[in-house]
Amino acid sequence: MAAKASLDQSRRVSAITNVYTRLLPEGMTSATRYVALFLVVLLGAISLFPLYWAIITSFKHPQDVATIPPSFILTRPVLKNYIGLLQGTGVANAPVVRWFWNSVFTGVASTLGVVLLASLAGYSFARKQFPGRDKIFWAIISTMLVPAWSTLIATYVLTLKMGMHDTYWALIIPGLASPFALFLFRQFAMTLPEELFQAARIDGAHELQLWWLITLPLSKPVLATLAIFTFVAHWNDFLWPLLVLNKPQIYTMPVGVSIIMYQIRGDGPTYGISMSAAVLMSVLPIAAFLLMQRQMIQGITIGSLKG
Protein backbone atom coordinates (compact mmCIF):
# COMPACT_ATOMS: atom_id res chain seq x y z
CA MET A 1 0.00 0.00 0.00
CA ALA A 2 2.54 2.51 1.19
CA ALA A 3 4.93 1.63 -1.60
CA LYS A 4 2.20 2.03 -4.18
CA ALA A 5 1.17 5.37 -2.70
CA SER A 6 4.70 6.69 -2.77
CA LEU A 7 5.12 5.46 -6.34
CA ASP A 8 1.93 7.26 -7.31
CA GLN A 9 3.17 10.34 -5.59
CA SER A 10 6.54 10.28 -7.29
CA ARG A 11 4.81 9.78 -10.66
CA ARG A 12 2.61 12.73 -9.97
CA VAL A 13 5.59 14.84 -8.94
CA SER A 14 7.51 13.91 -12.06
CA ALA A 15 4.46 14.65 -14.19
CA ILE A 16 4.26 18.07 -12.62
CA THR A 17 7.94 18.82 -13.14
CA ASN A 18 7.75 17.57 -16.68
CA VAL A 19 5.08 20.03 -17.75
CA TYR A 20 7.54 22.88 -17.53
CA THR A 21 10.32 21.24 -19.48
CA ARG A 22 8.21 21.35 -22.65
CA LEU A 23 8.15 25.13 -22.97
CA LEU A 24 11.80 25.79 -23.81
CA PRO A 25 13.71 24.82 -26.97
CA GLU A 26 14.96 21.23 -26.95
CA GLY A 27 18.64 20.30 -26.67
CA MET A 28 21.32 22.07 -24.58
CA THR A 29 18.70 22.04 -21.84
CA SER A 30 20.73 23.19 -18.87
CA ALA A 31 22.20 26.12 -20.80
CA THR A 32 18.74 27.30 -21.96
CA ARG A 33 17.50 26.83 -18.44
CA TYR A 34 20.14 29.21 -17.10
CA VAL A 35 19.37 31.71 -19.85
CA ALA A 36 15.68 31.53 -18.86
CA LEU A 37 16.55 32.03 -15.19
CA PHE A 38 18.79 34.97 -16.07
CA LEU A 39 16.02 36.59 -18.14
CA VAL A 40 13.45 36.14 -15.38
CA VAL A 41 15.79 37.72 -12.83
CA LEU A 42 16.50 40.61 -15.21
CA LEU A 43 12.81 41.27 -15.94
CA GLY A 44 11.95 40.93 -12.25
CA ALA A 45 14.65 43.44 -11.35
CA ILE A 46 13.28 45.88 -13.94
CA SER A 47 9.73 45.56 -12.65
CA LEU A 48 10.77 45.94 -9.00
CA PHE A 49 13.27 48.73 -9.61
CA PRO A 50 10.87 51.72 -9.37
CA LEU A 51 9.57 50.48 -6.02
CA TYR A 52 13.10 49.88 -4.71
CA TRP A 53 14.16 53.29 -5.97
CA ALA A 54 11.22 54.98 -4.24
CA ILE A 55 11.88 53.22 -0.93
CA ILE A 56 15.59 54.05 -0.74
CA THR A 57 15.07 57.61 -1.98
CA SER A 58 12.41 58.20 0.65
CA PHE A 59 14.96 57.41 3.39
CA LYS A 60 17.77 59.51 1.90
CA HIS A 61 18.87 62.81 3.35
CA PRO A 62 17.31 65.60 1.24
CA GLN A 63 20.82 66.60 0.10
CA ASP A 64 21.42 63.12 -1.34
CA VAL A 65 18.13 62.80 -3.18
CA ALA A 66 18.90 64.56 -6.44
CA THR A 67 22.55 63.80 -7.10
CA ILE A 68 24.38 63.06 -10.34
CA PRO A 69 25.34 60.25 -10.52
CA PRO A 70 22.48 58.85 -8.43
CA SER A 71 23.49 56.57 -5.56
CA PHE A 72 21.69 53.25 -5.72
CA ILE A 73 22.39 52.23 -2.15
CA LEU A 74 21.35 53.84 1.09
CA THR A 75 24.31 55.21 3.04
CA ARG A 76 22.78 57.32 5.82
CA PRO A 77 19.07 56.58 6.31
CA VAL A 78 17.05 59.41 7.85
CA LEU A 79 13.34 60.06 8.33
CA LYS A 80 13.50 63.70 7.21
CA ASN A 81 11.31 63.19 4.14
CA TYR A 82 8.59 61.44 6.12
CA ILE A 83 8.64 64.10 8.82
CA GLY A 84 8.47 66.76 6.12
CA LEU A 85 5.49 65.01 4.55
CA LEU A 86 3.62 64.59 7.84
CA GLN A 87 4.16 68.25 8.65
CA GLY A 88 2.80 69.10 5.22
CA THR A 89 5.98 70.80 4.00
CA GLY A 90 5.14 74.22 2.64
CA VAL A 91 1.54 73.20 2.09
CA ALA A 92 -1.10 74.96 4.12
CA ASN A 93 -3.75 72.74 5.63
CA ALA A 94 -2.36 69.28 4.94
CA PRO A 95 -3.60 66.93 7.69
CA VAL A 96 -1.86 63.79 6.42
CA VAL A 97 -2.83 61.68 9.43
CA ARG A 98 -6.46 62.61 8.96
CA TRP A 99 -6.26 61.60 5.27
CA PHE A 100 -4.81 58.26 6.26
CA TRP A 101 -7.70 57.75 8.67
CA ASN A 102 -10.29 58.81 6.08
CA SER A 103 -8.92 56.21 3.68
CA VAL A 104 -8.83 53.46 6.29
CA PHE A 105 -12.31 54.19 7.65
CA THR A 106 -14.10 54.42 4.31
CA GLY A 107 -12.09 51.45 3.03
CA VAL A 108 -13.17 49.23 5.93
CA ALA A 109 -16.78 50.43 5.75
CA SER A 110 -17.12 49.84 2.04
CA THR A 111 -15.36 46.48 2.28
CA LEU A 112 -17.88 45.31 4.89
CA GLY A 113 -20.76 46.54 2.75
CA VAL A 114 -19.45 45.01 -0.47
CA VAL A 115 -18.82 41.64 1.17
CA LEU A 116 -22.26 41.63 2.81
CA LEU A 117 -24.19 42.44 -0.38
CA ALA A 118 -22.08 40.21 -2.61
CA SER A 119 -22.29 37.22 -0.28
CA LEU A 120 -26.07 37.46 0.11
CA ALA A 121 -26.63 37.84 -3.62
CA GLY A 122 -23.85 35.40 -4.54
CA TYR A 123 -25.37 32.73 -2.31
CA SER A 124 -28.74 33.25 -3.97
CA PHE A 125 -27.34 33.17 -7.52
CA ALA A 126 -25.35 30.05 -6.77
CA ARG A 127 -27.81 27.97 -4.76
CA LYS A 128 -31.37 29.16 -5.39
CA GLN A 129 -33.64 28.58 -8.36
CA PHE A 130 -35.74 31.44 -9.61
CA PRO A 131 -36.89 32.62 -13.04
CA GLY A 132 -34.37 34.85 -14.82
CA ARG A 133 -31.58 33.96 -12.40
CA ASP A 134 -28.82 33.46 -14.96
CA LYS A 135 -29.99 36.32 -17.18
CA ILE A 136 -29.87 38.77 -14.28
CA PHE A 137 -26.50 37.44 -13.19
CA TRP A 138 -24.83 37.76 -16.59
CA ALA A 139 -26.41 41.17 -17.15
CA ILE A 140 -24.76 42.34 -13.92
CA ILE A 141 -21.43 40.77 -14.89
CA SER A 142 -21.45 42.26 -18.39
CA THR A 143 -21.37 45.79 -16.96
CA MET A 144 -17.74 45.08 -16.05
CA LEU A 145 -16.92 45.45 -19.76
CA VAL A 146 -18.24 49.00 -19.92
CA PRO A 147 -15.65 51.75 -19.43
CA ALA A 148 -16.14 53.47 -16.06
CA TRP A 149 -15.56 56.87 -17.67
CA SER A 150 -18.79 56.61 -19.67
CA THR A 151 -21.11 56.76 -16.69
CA LEU A 152 -18.81 58.58 -14.29
CA ILE A 153 -20.36 61.94 -15.17
CA ALA A 154 -23.83 60.64 -14.41
CA THR A 155 -22.74 59.12 -11.09
CA TYR A 156 -21.07 62.43 -10.30
CA VAL A 157 -24.28 64.39 -10.98
CA LEU A 158 -26.37 61.81 -9.13
CA THR A 159 -24.26 61.87 -5.96
CA LEU A 160 -24.12 65.68 -6.16
CA LYS A 161 -27.92 65.83 -6.26
CA MET A 162 -28.11 63.40 -3.35
CA GLY A 163 -25.89 65.72 -1.32
CA MET A 164 -23.17 63.10 -0.90
CA HIS A 165 -20.20 65.17 -2.09
CA ASP A 166 -17.67 66.03 0.58
CA THR A 167 -19.02 63.30 2.86
CA TYR A 168 -17.90 59.74 3.58
CA TRP A 169 -21.10 58.52 1.92
CA ALA A 170 -19.80 59.46 -1.53
CA LEU A 171 -16.83 57.16 -1.00
CA ILE A 172 -18.83 54.22 0.36
CA ILE A 173 -22.30 54.04 -1.20
CA PRO A 174 -21.77 54.20 -5.01
CA GLY A 175 -19.37 51.22 -5.05
CA LEU A 176 -21.38 48.89 -2.80
CA ALA A 177 -22.86 46.75 -5.59
CA SER A 178 -19.64 45.28 -7.00
CA PRO A 179 -20.06 42.85 -9.95
CA PHE A 180 -16.54 41.52 -9.45
CA ALA A 181 -17.24 40.63 -5.81
CA LEU A 182 -20.55 39.03 -6.76
CA PHE A 183 -18.87 36.94 -9.44
CA LEU A 184 -16.07 35.76 -7.16
CA PHE A 185 -18.44 34.80 -4.36
CA ARG A 186 -20.96 33.08 -6.61
CA GLN A 187 -18.24 31.00 -8.28
CA PHE A 188 -17.10 29.84 -4.87
CA ALA A 189 -20.58 29.20 -3.44
CA MET A 190 -21.34 26.93 -6.41
CA THR A 191 -18.60 24.54 -5.33
CA LEU A 192 -20.03 23.90 -1.85
CA PRO A 193 -21.58 20.43 -1.37
CA GLU A 194 -25.38 20.42 -1.66
CA GLU A 195 -25.71 17.76 1.08
CA LEU A 196 -24.85 20.32 3.74
CA PHE A 197 -27.68 22.56 2.65
CA GLN A 198 -30.13 19.67 2.49
CA ALA A 199 -29.15 18.51 5.96
CA ALA A 200 -29.63 22.00 7.32
CA ARG A 201 -33.02 22.29 5.60
CA ILE A 202 -34.13 19.03 7.19
CA ASP A 203 -33.10 20.50 10.53
CA GLY A 204 -35.43 23.38 9.78
CA ALA A 205 -32.97 26.14 8.90
CA HIS A 206 -34.36 29.00 6.85
CA GLU A 207 -32.49 30.76 4.08
CA LEU A 208 -30.79 33.43 6.18
CA GLN A 209 -29.52 30.72 8.49
CA LEU A 210 -28.28 28.72 5.51
CA TRP A 211 -26.39 31.82 4.41
CA TRP A 212 -25.06 32.79 7.82
CA LEU A 213 -24.43 29.37 9.41
CA ILE A 214 -23.43 27.26 6.41
CA THR A 215 -22.27 29.41 3.50
CA LEU A 216 -20.28 32.11 5.28
CA PRO A 217 -18.23 29.86 7.62
CA LEU A 218 -17.30 27.64 4.67
CA SER A 219 -16.41 30.64 2.53
CA LYS A 220 -13.74 32.11 4.79
CA PRO A 221 -10.94 31.84 2.19
CA VAL A 222 -12.95 33.55 -0.54
CA LEU A 223 -14.25 36.14 1.91
CA ALA A 224 -10.68 36.98 2.85
CA THR A 225 -9.70 37.27 -0.80
CA LEU A 226 -12.70 39.43 -1.52
CA ALA A 227 -12.09 41.68 1.46
CA ILE A 228 -8.46 42.23 0.58
CA PHE A 229 -9.21 42.99 -3.08
CA THR A 230 -12.00 45.38 -2.16
CA PHE A 231 -9.97 47.18 0.47
CA VAL A 232 -6.89 47.55 -1.72
CA ALA A 233 -8.96 48.75 -4.68
CA HIS A 234 -10.70 51.28 -2.45
CA TRP A 235 -7.42 52.36 -0.89
CA ASN A 236 -5.82 52.83 -4.32
CA ASP A 237 -8.78 54.57 -5.92
CA PHE A 238 -7.86 58.07 -6.91
CA LEU A 239 -10.18 59.30 -9.65
CA TRP A 240 -13.53 59.05 -7.85
CA PRO A 241 -12.42 60.71 -4.58
CA LEU A 242 -10.68 63.39 -6.66
CA LEU A 243 -14.00 64.21 -8.32
CA VAL A 244 -16.29 64.23 -5.30
CA LEU A 245 -14.09 65.63 -2.51
CA ASN A 246 -13.29 69.32 -2.25
CA LYS A 247 -12.63 69.93 1.44
CA PRO A 248 -9.11 69.07 2.64
CA GLN A 249 -10.51 67.60 5.86
CA ILE A 250 -12.33 64.84 3.98
CA TYR A 251 -9.61 63.96 1.41
CA THR A 252 -8.43 60.40 1.15
CA MET A 253 -4.71 59.68 1.16
CA PRO A 254 -4.25 59.64 -2.65
CA VAL A 255 -6.16 62.90 -3.18
CA GLY A 256 -4.22 64.61 -0.41
CA VAL A 257 -0.93 63.36 -1.78
CA SER A 258 -1.78 64.57 -5.28
CA ILE A 259 -2.53 68.02 -3.86
CA ILE A 260 0.84 68.08 -2.06
CA MET A 261 2.57 66.95 -5.26
CA TYR A 262 0.86 69.74 -7.15
CA GLN A 263 1.95 72.37 -4.65
CA ILE A 264 5.57 71.42 -4.06
CA ARG A 265 6.05 70.83 -7.82
CA GLY A 266 8.33 67.93 -6.82
CA ASP A 267 11.69 68.62 -8.34
CA GLY A 268 15.21 68.44 -6.99
CA PRO A 269 15.34 67.63 -3.26
CA THR A 270 11.54 67.54 -2.86
CA TYR A 271 11.56 64.27 -4.79
CA GLY A 272 12.38 62.78 -1.40
CA ILE A 273 9.00 63.92 -0.11
CA SER A 274 7.23 62.61 -3.23
CA MET A 275 8.86 59.23 -2.79
CA SER A 276 7.93 59.07 0.89
CA ALA A 277 4.33 59.85 -0.08
CA ALA A 278 4.39 57.07 -2.68
CA VAL A 279 5.84 54.64 -0.14
CA LEU A 280 3.33 55.64 2.54
CA MET A 281 0.48 54.98 0.10
CA SER A 282 1.95 51.61 -0.84
CA VAL A 283 2.66 50.23 2.63
CA LEU A 284 -0.81 48.83 3.30
CA PRO A 285 -1.34 47.17 -0.12
CA ILE A 286 2.14 45.63 0.01
CA ALA A 287 1.61 44.35 3.56
CA ALA A 288 -1.76 42.90 2.53
CA PHE A 289 -0.13 41.18 -0.42
CA LEU A 290 2.72 39.74 1.62
CA LEU A 291 0.28 38.36 4.18
CA MET A 292 -2.25 36.99 1.71
CA GLN A 293 -0.23 36.22 -1.43
CA ARG A 294 -1.80 32.86 -2.12
CA GLN A 295 -5.41 34.01 -1.76
CA MET A 296 -4.81 37.05 -3.95
CA ILE A 297 -3.15 35.07 -6.74
CA GLN A 298 -5.94 32.49 -6.63
CA GLY A 299 -8.53 35.25 -6.65
CA ILE A 300 -7.13 36.68 -9.89
CA THR A 301 -7.27 33.32 -11.64
CA ILE A 302 -10.82 32.60 -10.43
CA GLY A 303 -11.89 36.03 -11.61
CA SER A 304 -10.48 35.53 -15.09
CA LEU A 305 -10.38 31.93 -16.24
CA LYS A 306 -13.60 30.53 -14.94
CA GLY A 307 -15.67 33.29 -16.52
Next chain:
Amino acid sequence: MDTVDRSGSGWQPPSKRFPWQRMKFSTVDKLWGYLLIAPFLAFFAVFVVLPYGMVIWLSFVDWHPRGITENVGWQNYIDVIEMPSARKAMVNSFYYALMVVPASTILSLVTAILIISLRSPTLRGFFQATFYLPSVISGLAVAIIWRFVFDFHVGVLNFALSLVNLEPMNWLGNVYSALPSLAGMAVVSSNGVAIIIFCAALLGIPTSLYDAAAVDGAGFWHKHWSITLPLLTPALLYVIVVSTLGALQVFVPVFVLTRGGPVHSTMTVGYYIYNQLIFYGNTGTAAAAGLLLLLATVGFTIMQFRRFSQVVEF
Protein backbone atom coordinates in the same frame (compact mmCIF):
# COMPACT_ATOMS: atom_id res chain seq x y z
CA MET B 1 -23.78 29.33 -17.69
CA ASP B 2 -24.01 26.53 -15.19
CA THR B 3 -26.98 24.44 -16.16
CA VAL B 4 -26.72 21.91 -13.35
CA ASP B 5 -29.37 22.48 -10.70
CA ARG B 6 -27.48 22.50 -7.42
CA SER B 7 -30.03 24.36 -5.41
CA GLY B 8 -31.85 21.21 -4.47
CA SER B 9 -35.23 22.80 -4.94
CA GLY B 10 -36.38 19.46 -6.36
CA TRP B 11 -36.00 17.97 -2.93
CA GLN B 12 -39.10 17.95 -0.74
CA PRO B 13 -39.51 17.18 2.93
CA PRO B 14 -41.60 14.01 3.44
CA SER B 15 -44.62 15.87 4.72
CA LYS B 16 -44.88 18.03 1.60
CA ARG B 17 -45.71 15.25 -0.80
CA PHE B 18 -48.77 16.81 -2.38
CA PRO B 19 -48.59 19.07 -5.44
CA TRP B 20 -50.02 22.18 -3.75
CA GLN B 21 -47.55 21.83 -0.93
CA ARG B 22 -44.73 21.43 -3.38
CA MET B 23 -45.84 24.48 -5.32
CA LYS B 24 -45.99 26.54 -2.19
CA PHE B 25 -42.54 25.37 -1.23
CA SER B 26 -41.02 26.35 -4.54
CA THR B 27 -42.79 29.73 -4.54
CA VAL B 28 -41.33 30.47 -1.14
CA ASP B 29 -38.00 29.30 -2.45
CA LYS B 30 -38.22 31.67 -5.40
CA LEU B 31 -39.21 34.53 -3.15
CA TRP B 32 -36.17 33.88 -0.97
CA GLY B 33 -34.04 33.88 -4.11
CA TYR B 34 -35.27 37.34 -5.08
CA LEU B 35 -35.17 38.61 -1.51
CA LEU B 36 -31.51 37.71 -1.10
CA ILE B 37 -30.42 39.49 -4.28
CA ALA B 38 -32.66 42.50 -3.55
CA PRO B 39 -30.15 44.56 -1.51
CA PHE B 40 -27.47 44.10 -4.16
CA LEU B 41 -29.90 44.83 -6.98
CA ALA B 42 -31.18 47.98 -5.27
CA PHE B 43 -27.72 49.56 -5.10
CA PHE B 44 -26.91 48.20 -8.55
CA ALA B 45 -30.04 49.77 -10.02
CA VAL B 46 -29.41 53.19 -8.50
CA PHE B 47 -25.65 53.50 -8.93
CA VAL B 48 -24.96 51.43 -12.05
CA VAL B 49 -28.13 51.15 -14.16
CA LEU B 50 -29.62 54.58 -13.49
CA PRO B 51 -26.39 56.36 -14.55
CA TYR B 52 -26.64 54.74 -18.00
CA GLY B 53 -29.95 56.50 -18.52
CA MET B 54 -28.74 59.69 -16.90
CA VAL B 55 -25.63 59.94 -19.03
CA ILE B 56 -27.71 59.72 -22.21
CA TRP B 57 -29.98 62.48 -20.89
CA LEU B 58 -26.99 64.58 -19.79
CA SER B 59 -25.44 64.32 -23.24
CA PHE B 60 -28.47 66.07 -24.79
CA VAL B 61 -28.84 68.90 -22.27
CA ASP B 62 -26.92 71.79 -20.85
CA TRP B 63 -26.89 70.97 -17.15
CA HIS B 64 -26.06 73.30 -14.28
CA PRO B 65 -25.91 72.40 -10.59
CA ARG B 66 -28.00 75.45 -9.64
CA GLY B 67 -29.69 76.66 -12.77
CA ILE B 68 -31.98 75.86 -15.64
CA THR B 69 -31.36 72.70 -17.59
CA GLU B 70 -31.73 73.39 -21.30
CA ASN B 71 -32.35 70.90 -24.04
CA VAL B 72 -29.62 71.39 -26.65
CA GLY B 73 -30.19 68.43 -28.98
CA TRP B 74 -27.05 67.10 -30.66
CA GLN B 75 -25.05 70.25 -29.87
CA ASN B 76 -22.86 68.52 -27.25
CA TYR B 77 -21.87 65.83 -29.74
CA ILE B 78 -21.16 68.46 -32.40
CA ASP B 79 -19.03 70.35 -29.86
CA VAL B 80 -17.04 67.25 -29.03
CA ILE B 81 -16.46 66.34 -32.66
CA GLU B 82 -15.49 69.88 -33.63
CA MET B 83 -13.27 70.56 -30.63
CA PRO B 84 -9.60 70.00 -31.65
CA SER B 85 -8.62 68.90 -28.13
CA ALA B 86 -11.39 66.27 -28.11
CA ARG B 87 -10.37 64.87 -31.47
CA LYS B 88 -6.77 64.87 -30.34
CA ALA B 89 -7.88 63.03 -27.18
CA MET B 90 -9.63 60.28 -29.16
CA VAL B 91 -6.64 59.82 -31.48
CA ASN B 92 -4.19 59.83 -28.58
CA SER B 93 -6.18 57.28 -26.57
CA PHE B 94 -6.25 54.83 -29.48
CA TYR B 95 -2.60 55.45 -30.27
CA TYR B 96 -1.76 54.85 -26.59
CA ALA B 97 -3.78 51.62 -26.47
CA LEU B 98 -2.10 50.50 -29.69
CA MET B 99 1.32 51.04 -28.12
CA VAL B 100 0.50 49.53 -24.73
CA VAL B 101 -1.75 46.50 -25.32
CA PRO B 102 0.31 44.41 -27.79
CA ALA B 103 3.63 45.21 -26.10
CA SER B 104 2.48 44.47 -22.57
CA THR B 105 0.58 41.32 -23.62
CA ILE B 106 3.64 39.91 -25.39
CA LEU B 107 5.95 40.90 -22.53
CA SER B 108 3.69 39.25 -19.94
CA LEU B 109 3.30 36.11 -22.03
CA VAL B 110 7.05 35.75 -22.48
CA THR B 111 7.62 36.40 -18.78
CA ALA B 112 4.99 33.79 -17.85
CA ILE B 113 6.59 31.19 -20.14
CA LEU B 114 9.98 31.90 -18.60
CA ILE B 115 8.59 31.62 -15.06
CA ILE B 116 6.77 28.37 -15.75
CA SER B 117 9.83 26.82 -17.35
CA LEU B 118 11.83 27.24 -14.13
CA ARG B 119 12.49 23.88 -12.52
CA SER B 120 11.86 24.64 -8.84
CA PRO B 121 8.25 25.26 -7.74
CA THR B 122 9.53 27.54 -4.97
CA LEU B 123 11.28 29.76 -7.50
CA ARG B 124 8.17 29.80 -9.67
CA GLY B 125 6.04 30.97 -6.75
CA PHE B 126 8.68 33.50 -5.78
CA PHE B 127 8.82 35.05 -9.23
CA GLN B 128 5.05 35.13 -9.63
CA ALA B 129 4.95 37.11 -6.39
CA THR B 130 7.83 39.33 -7.53
CA PHE B 131 6.07 40.26 -10.74
CA TYR B 132 2.70 40.73 -9.08
CA LEU B 133 3.98 42.91 -6.22
CA PRO B 134 4.30 46.18 -8.23
CA SER B 135 0.66 45.77 -9.37
CA VAL B 136 -0.82 46.05 -5.89
CA ILE B 137 0.38 49.60 -5.37
CA SER B 138 -1.75 52.43 -6.65
CA GLY B 139 -1.39 53.95 -10.10
CA LEU B 140 -0.89 57.29 -8.39
CA ALA B 141 2.14 56.03 -6.43
CA VAL B 142 3.56 54.46 -9.60
CA ALA B 143 3.14 57.71 -11.53
CA ILE B 144 4.74 59.74 -8.73
CA ILE B 145 7.72 57.39 -8.72
CA TRP B 146 8.08 57.52 -12.52
CA ARG B 147 8.05 61.28 -12.45
CA PHE B 148 11.37 61.05 -10.64
CA VAL B 149 12.60 58.32 -13.00
CA PHE B 150 11.76 60.48 -16.07
CA ASP B 151 13.28 63.69 -14.64
CA PHE B 152 15.45 65.56 -17.15
CA HIS B 153 18.22 66.52 -14.73
CA VAL B 154 18.31 63.88 -12.01
CA GLY B 155 16.22 61.02 -13.44
CA VAL B 156 17.57 57.49 -13.61
CA LEU B 157 16.69 57.11 -17.30
CA ASN B 158 18.83 60.02 -18.40
CA PHE B 159 21.60 58.78 -16.13
CA ALA B 160 21.41 55.45 -17.97
CA LEU B 161 21.62 57.30 -21.30
CA SER B 162 24.69 59.19 -20.10
CA LEU B 163 26.39 55.88 -19.26
CA VAL B 164 26.28 54.92 -22.93
CA ASN B 165 27.24 58.46 -24.05
CA LEU B 166 23.81 59.49 -25.33
CA GLU B 167 22.29 62.93 -25.04
CA PRO B 168 19.71 63.25 -22.21
CA MET B 169 16.11 63.15 -23.38
CA ASN B 170 13.29 65.40 -22.31
CA TRP B 171 10.99 62.37 -21.96
CA LEU B 172 7.80 64.10 -20.90
CA GLY B 173 8.44 67.63 -22.16
CA ASN B 174 8.67 66.77 -25.82
CA VAL B 175 5.65 66.56 -28.14
CA TYR B 176 6.99 63.42 -29.81
CA SER B 177 8.18 61.48 -26.79
CA ALA B 178 5.60 62.34 -24.11
CA LEU B 179 2.89 59.85 -25.09
CA PRO B 180 5.32 57.02 -25.94
CA SER B 181 7.00 57.63 -22.55
CA LEU B 182 3.66 57.19 -20.77
CA ALA B 183 3.04 54.05 -22.83
CA GLY B 184 6.48 52.69 -21.98
CA MET B 185 5.84 53.25 -18.30
CA ALA B 186 2.55 51.34 -18.56
CA VAL B 187 4.21 48.45 -20.42
CA VAL B 188 6.90 48.06 -17.77
CA SER B 189 4.77 48.61 -14.69
CA SER B 190 1.37 47.00 -15.19
CA ASN B 191 1.95 43.37 -16.08
CA GLY B 192 1.39 41.62 -12.77
CA VAL B 193 -2.18 40.47 -13.25
CA ALA B 194 -1.60 39.33 -16.84
CA ILE B 195 1.46 37.32 -15.82
CA ILE B 196 -0.46 35.52 -13.06
CA ILE B 197 -3.28 34.71 -15.49
CA PHE B 198 -0.90 33.42 -18.17
CA CYS B 199 0.97 31.28 -15.63
CA ALA B 200 -2.26 29.63 -14.50
CA ALA B 201 -3.33 29.06 -18.10
CA LEU B 202 0.06 27.58 -19.09
CA LEU B 203 -0.17 25.11 -16.21
CA GLY B 204 -3.49 23.93 -17.64
CA ILE B 205 -2.04 22.83 -21.00
CA PRO B 206 -1.75 19.02 -21.16
CA THR B 207 1.87 17.91 -21.55
CA SER B 208 0.87 15.16 -23.95
CA LEU B 209 0.21 17.75 -26.65
CA TYR B 210 3.82 18.95 -26.50
CA ASP B 211 5.05 15.35 -26.53
CA ALA B 212 2.95 14.56 -29.57
CA ALA B 213 4.29 17.67 -31.29
CA ALA B 214 7.85 16.65 -30.41
CA VAL B 215 7.25 13.19 -31.92
CA ASP B 216 6.01 14.90 -35.06
CA GLY B 217 9.24 16.87 -35.13
CA ALA B 218 7.82 20.31 -34.35
CA GLY B 219 10.43 22.92 -33.46
CA PHE B 220 10.35 25.51 -30.69
CA TRP B 221 8.43 28.21 -32.57
CA HIS B 222 6.08 25.79 -34.26
CA LYS B 223 5.26 24.21 -30.88
CA HIS B 224 4.33 27.52 -29.30
CA TRP B 225 2.51 28.79 -32.38
CA SER B 226 0.33 25.71 -32.79
CA ILE B 227 -0.13 24.57 -29.18
CA THR B 228 0.58 27.29 -26.62
CA LEU B 229 -1.17 30.17 -28.38
CA PRO B 230 -4.41 28.37 -29.39
CA LEU B 231 -4.80 26.83 -25.94
CA LEU B 232 -4.18 30.17 -24.27
CA THR B 233 -6.94 31.85 -26.28
CA PRO B 234 -9.38 32.38 -23.38
CA ALA B 235 -6.66 33.85 -21.18
CA LEU B 236 -5.32 35.98 -24.06
CA LEU B 237 -8.79 37.26 -24.85
CA TYR B 238 -9.41 38.20 -21.23
CA VAL B 239 -6.05 39.96 -20.86
CA ILE B 240 -6.38 41.83 -24.16
CA VAL B 241 -9.97 42.95 -23.53
CA VAL B 242 -9.23 44.11 -19.99
CA SER B 243 -5.99 45.89 -20.88
CA THR B 244 -7.58 47.60 -23.89
CA LEU B 245 -10.36 48.81 -21.63
CA GLY B 246 -7.79 50.14 -19.15
CA ALA B 247 -5.58 51.74 -21.81
CA LEU B 248 -8.47 53.57 -23.49
CA GLN B 249 -9.39 55.11 -20.14
CA VAL B 250 -5.89 56.10 -19.02
CA PHE B 251 -6.03 59.06 -16.66
CA VAL B 252 -3.80 58.94 -13.58
CA PRO B 253 -0.38 59.00 -15.33
CA VAL B 254 -1.57 61.88 -17.53
CA PHE B 255 -2.86 63.74 -14.48
CA VAL B 256 0.37 63.32 -12.51
CA LEU B 257 3.04 63.46 -15.21
CA THR B 258 1.93 65.71 -18.06
CA ARG B 259 -1.51 67.25 -17.43
CA GLY B 260 -2.33 66.62 -21.08
CA GLY B 261 0.62 68.60 -22.37
CA PRO B 262 2.86 69.54 -24.02
CA VAL B 263 0.43 71.08 -26.54
CA HIS B 264 -2.26 68.40 -26.09
CA SER B 265 0.22 65.68 -27.07
CA THR B 266 -0.87 63.54 -24.10
CA MET B 267 -4.50 64.65 -24.00
CA THR B 268 -6.48 61.41 -23.58
CA VAL B 269 -10.22 60.81 -23.44
CA GLY B 270 -10.09 60.31 -19.67
CA TYR B 271 -8.21 63.53 -19.10
CA TYR B 272 -10.46 65.39 -21.56
CA ILE B 273 -13.60 64.29 -19.71
CA TYR B 274 -12.05 65.24 -16.38
CA ASN B 275 -11.11 68.66 -17.76
CA GLN B 276 -14.58 69.29 -19.20
CA LEU B 277 -16.28 68.23 -16.01
CA ILE B 278 -14.09 69.83 -13.35
CA PHE B 279 -12.52 72.87 -14.99
CA TYR B 280 -15.15 73.94 -17.50
CA GLY B 281 -18.25 72.50 -15.81
CA ASN B 282 -19.38 71.12 -19.19
CA THR B 283 -21.29 68.03 -18.14
CA GLY B 284 -22.85 67.89 -21.62
CA THR B 285 -19.62 67.51 -23.59
CA ALA B 286 -18.19 65.25 -20.88
CA ALA B 287 -21.22 62.96 -21.13
CA ALA B 288 -21.13 62.98 -24.94
CA ALA B 289 -17.41 62.14 -24.94
CA GLY B 290 -18.05 59.37 -22.41
CA LEU B 291 -20.72 57.84 -24.62
CA LEU B 292 -18.51 58.05 -27.70
CA LEU B 293 -15.82 56.24 -25.71
CA LEU B 294 -18.41 53.63 -24.72
CA LEU B 295 -19.36 53.03 -28.36
CA ALA B 296 -15.73 52.77 -29.42
CA THR B 297 -14.89 50.38 -26.58
CA VAL B 298 -17.85 48.11 -27.21
CA GLY B 299 -16.88 48.05 -30.89
CA PHE B 300 -13.31 47.08 -30.00
CA THR B 301 -14.46 44.39 -27.59
CA ILE B 302 -16.82 42.80 -30.13
CA MET B 303 -14.05 42.89 -32.72
CA GLN B 304 -11.64 41.15 -30.35
CA PHE B 305 -14.23 38.49 -29.45
CA ARG B 306 -14.88 37.84 -33.18
CA ARG B 307 -11.21 37.64 -34.06
CA PHE B 308 -10.62 35.20 -31.23
CA SER B 309 -13.61 33.01 -31.90
CA GLN B 310 -12.23 32.49 -35.41
CA VAL B 311 -8.96 31.33 -33.91
CA VAL B 312 -10.80 28.94 -31.60
CA GLU B 313 -12.75 27.37 -34.44
CA PHE B 314 -9.54 26.93 -36.38
